[in-house]
Amino acid sequence: MSKTILINGTIMTMDQMNQVYKNGAVAFENGKLTYVGEIPTDLEKYDEVIDVNGDYVLPGLVNTHGHASMSLLRGYADDLPLQQWLEEKMWPIEAQYTKDHAKWGTYLSLIEMLRTGTTTFVDMYDNMDEVAKAVEASGARARLCRGMIGFGSEELRQSKLEEASAFAKNWNNQANGRITTMMSPHSPYTCTPDFIEQIVGKASELQVPMHIHMSETLAEVAQNEKEYGERPVKHLEKLGVFSQPTLVAHAVHVEDWEMDILAEYDVKVSNNIISNLKLASGVAPVPEMLNKGITVSLGTDSSASNNNLDFFEEIKQAALLFKGVRNDATLIPAEKALQMATIHGAEAIWLDNQIGSLEVGKEADFIVIDTKQAFYQPVHNPISHLVYSGSGRDVKDVYVQGKQVVKNSTCVTIDEEKVFYEVNRLVQQFQ
């Protein structure tokens, strides 16, 4: 196999020491990293030597919550509260979704994500075969699940459970290991307790983790207390959800003792800061969760509530918001925000032995940032520049498993023009 090395980069390893090589190198072969460090002397042994000339090189970003198909609804409805936005705007139009919508919506999201440096993402939606096929074709990496809303007849629920189980089984470790799966009840407010228990049983049987929306809004928590006499965390604990490895999305409204439960079961959290602000859901207690040792990662949620998938915006927001609303400028420094977007993201989806940092033996998933721009001058602190001044638009090249998927800021695995044409064709057909 071909041996490739990038030299003269500012290498942000995101390893346990947070090692940064100011003028370093990264090499890979057969999809895996074979060298990370100072520029070696044996460059002659490489088939290809790429001089990145001072650009930043860092692990591909990990977006731990989203709904790629929903990119068709970007800008379709804004400035509304969550329940009204869901019930009056999103659900009626999503009811018109076909496989085609899932397919092209996912491709649109893939363009955005790859183009802005996200190499791995979590997706919870339906028509997941279409999503998985698009991921496979694009060269991206993803942990996918068929999100189940438990409204309707028992027959409908069972057919969803079968579909979700088949998906989780058939696609796990596919696409050369780039696709893994989960089982996913949509939320405690859209699934009855017995349905959630059935899903937990299936996840245990298939040995895949669980993914669920939880404690996103105050209204949801109040409804849970009214209906089940418990707040969502305790409710899900009782239903045995946390007996499986679990990733919860949001966790905006969790009290101190609830965080203790999440910590006890090592429940992973995907915090969706921008979506939570836009839908007025609130501000999650992220500094407190981090203090309790909970793995907190970042997610965009869908581009219907964000409204883009440029993960650099989440990173900057993570480093800004808590400082401002808690009156403490030391909260979540730049380095921690970047960890949340890389290594903590990998930990949150149980892939930290493969991705999330640049270390020999891990997968060659990495991105290159064009630093020949004013935003990165003068050269003081690269991690600060990346977090506080950078943008996903500055991502120049993206590699997944050693294969280049973005070159000079353009996706090479997806025909962008065709995707733009198809998504506009589809949305014009909505009733």
Place this chain on the structure above:
Amino acid sequence: MSKTILINGTIMTMDQMNQVYKNGAVAFENGKLTYVGEIPTDLEKYDEVIDVNGDYVLPGLVNTHGHASMSLLRGYADDLPLQQWLEEKMWPIEAQYTKDHAKWGTYLSLIEMLRTGTTTFVDMYDNMDEVAKAVEASGARARLCRGMIGFGSEELRQSKLEEASAFAKNWNNQANGRITTMMSPHSPYTCTPDFIEQIVGKASELQVPMHIHMSETLAEVAQNEKEYGERPVKHLEKLGVFSQPTLVAHAVHVEDWEMDILAEYDVKVSNNIISNLKLASGVAPVPEMLNKGITVSLGTDSSASNNNLDFFEEIKQAALLFKGVRNDATLIPAEKALQMATIHGAEAIWLDNQIGSLEVGKEADFIVIDTKQAFYQPVHNPISHLVYSGSGRDVKDVYVQGKQVVKNSTCVTIDEEKVFYEVNRLVQQFQ
């Protein structure tokens, strides 16, 4: 003079009706707009017809508070509270500043601002002749003032006042009218009452507005109360500051009755949301100020506390933050956030008869956004896409007074490489 028209654009006029032409045109001649509307039939009368092929065209953005020279300190110190950041990090290094630092720091900021669509900005700093010369050469538009910190001897204060007055007088309406001036005591906590009164007197004499930092932190407000027995708004009112047209930066900690005073005197506000979050200064009552009819515009503050000058980040933050922290998803909708960045910005610096909207007779200051990107697909609501999904990095072409200053995302009036070289040379010399 040459007549130019852009056609086939999505024209966001930001006029009083917030008119958007989905397939419109903008024409200019001699630096002024001569046509805004649907594509006219008399295209043959134009010397140049530019087809923007669906791109967005909108007024140049107006950044109403910053310190361009401080871009040399981007990433020099982060994750610290305001006073410690200022006293231990910024002021010692700023003491080493020369004219050269002001010059090249300003050029670096100008590259960032023009490149990301800001055509007009406010600057408060020293060595302002250097700043003004850079503005003039770059083709940008600015309202500039020599910010006076009143520490030190009476002699020093008087020399600053003379310098500030001479600057305000000499540069007002220069650079073909693109440069206007103000008088600026740095803040109530760095200037004695009598010094502020002297500055007000000079502003009145020179007939230029006032610009001042005010109520940025709780500590500042507490100190003002302790020292002068009043909160800053009342203090400045008593000193006669508001008898002059005044733009205050920050106004984070203002109570309801203080907002009434600001409204009564038509004091303009520059809200610096990102800088206020990063320095943990707090969240200003922007929705309340807007409700009281106060003109609230947006500012980046310097790239030492932001850490970039990409104004799209401020716009999105304005549309996000208040929703999330006030639990109301209807607060500051996309359109209002964009108004704050354009027409309200122009109003805040008393230039709304010249800039801030695309209307016939106004100056031809406008920007073109490259919408052939995933972030702008599918086509639902252009203003939503611009605010929630856009980035300053998507700005393609920028015109000020009808002169193109950015072409294909590169500054044509500034040698970017030379500026990057100079700023790095200068920061390496800091002690």
